Amino acid sequence: MKYFNLRSALSVLATCVALPAISQELPETMVWTSYDVGSAGYAEASAIADAFGKSFGTRVRIQPSGSGIGRLQPLLQGRADYAFLATEAFFLGEGAYDFATADWGPRQLRAVAGRPAGITLVAAGDAGIKTVADARGKRIAFVAGNPSVNVKCEAILAFGGLTLDDVEVVMFPTYGSAMSSMTRNESDATCTTPTTSHLYELAESPRGIFYAPLEPDNKEGWDKLLEVLPIMSPSNEDVAAGLPEGETAKMAAYRYPVITTTNEKSADEVYAFIKALDETYDLYKNGTATMTRWSLDRSGRPAIDVPFHEGAVRYLREIGIWTDEDEAWNVKRTARMDALVSAWAEFLDANAGLAEEDFSKAWMARRAEVVAALN
Structure with a gap:
């Protein structure tokens, strides 16, 4: 009987030790995408992943890609949880440049945080x-x-x-x-x-x-x-x-990398992610020469490529970083993305028969009209 009591006590103790991981509600495994091996984005994603593993036992698999499309497709297809992106986050949110094609167009993306770069x-x-x-x-x-x-x-x-x-x-x-x-x-x-x-x-x-x-x-x-x-x-x-x-x-200052997810990611999941990002800061801040800029007072504020996710905003407001000015920026940025996504649906139906180059030029002109009407 004493043996079983001791084993039960040890089990309870182990559960208490694991409480931080449970309280964060981080998944046991995650998949992130990033720039190629050797890039700043990959190095920083790796340092953060290592910190998550040490603190919460979360295993992170990083999928590197040399192209913006290669970093985005796994995220949009649900095969990756987060993407460490560059300006392709903005371009996809706008349906611009490489994404001004019938196969792409503007999509709903949301930011969790992004390191400032001059x-x-x-x-x-x-x-x-x-x-x-x-x-x-x-x-x-x-x-x-x-x-x-x-x-x-x-x-x-x-x-x-x-x-x-x-x-x-x-x-x-x-x-x-x-x-x-x-x-x-x-x-x-x-x-x-x-x-x-x-x-x-x-x-x-x-x-x-x-x-x-x-x-x-x-x-x-x-x-x-x-x-x-x-x-x-x-x-x-x-x-x-x-x-x-x-x-x-x-x-x-622009942001690279930008930790990005879709607007469909649950607020609770994103809240847990950014809380973990904050609480493990001391473990990864010296991972590269610029990683101190991941402190949320710098990486968790506008301006950034796409609107902040509601789960991130909830945590940022909770710790006193998110301001009324930040909220106004996020509302305006979300309205812009919503307007472009809505305009795209109408444009695609009316112009699907155009040649690719003509289609892209016509959409970029329509995009400019939508943006001008919002200002």
Whole structure:
């Protein structure tokens, strides 16, 4: 009898030890998608998955993919629980670029959290570009077939009152060749994050480096930027190639990676996920040089690629991070997505017979009309 009592006591003790996992209501297994092995997205997803495993016993399988479609399809088909995405989250929510086809169109996605990453117009120091407006007539490096990079540059140029017609767009076949083109004097500026290895080479080159400022108090500039890409916000960056220690550069912040799920994911599941993300922060925050930015006071606030999930909002409000301003942003962003999804259904029925290129052009024009009507 004593043996059985001891065994029962040990069983109760084990149950108590496991209570954090039970209270979080995390599933025993999860599937996440991310960028390729070796990418920042994969490294950060891996660090968070390891923290979940240590704290809650949850086993996470990460499916890496080099394409946005490859990261999204498992999520939309129910084969993945969450996706660590880049700007393809915004593009799918809008039905834009690669997703402006009859097979895709705008879909309902929701954000859980997203790490801020800085970006601005990065110029060669000898190019005479001290403001974004100074880029008029200059050679701007773009990447062929990479709307994620190019549309950010288009938005940043808009901050300075410029369109693509005001600059000389130089198209390069790969991201690497575009980013290194300034060092080779094949371009004068481009738009990218300030810590890519190519910028350190530029900073050490005879041309030097300069970050065109995106001043947070320039309301007109920010209004124009957000008309092109409404997923960015002002940011002070203190880690950047060629930036003297102790100085900051005024940039825009976008989110990469963005932890994304569908609007159909239950609020309780997402609440448990973001609570676990918060409570395991100390375990993964040093996983990479930028993972401290996953603290929810930075990663759990707008602006972001798609609306925040109601389960995430519930937790963020509970811990005092979510503000009335954040709620207003989320309501407006959700209304935009709802309007595009509704317009898509009508558009698809009326234009299904168009050739693919004509279909995409017609939808992008219709999308612009829908967005303009909301402003």
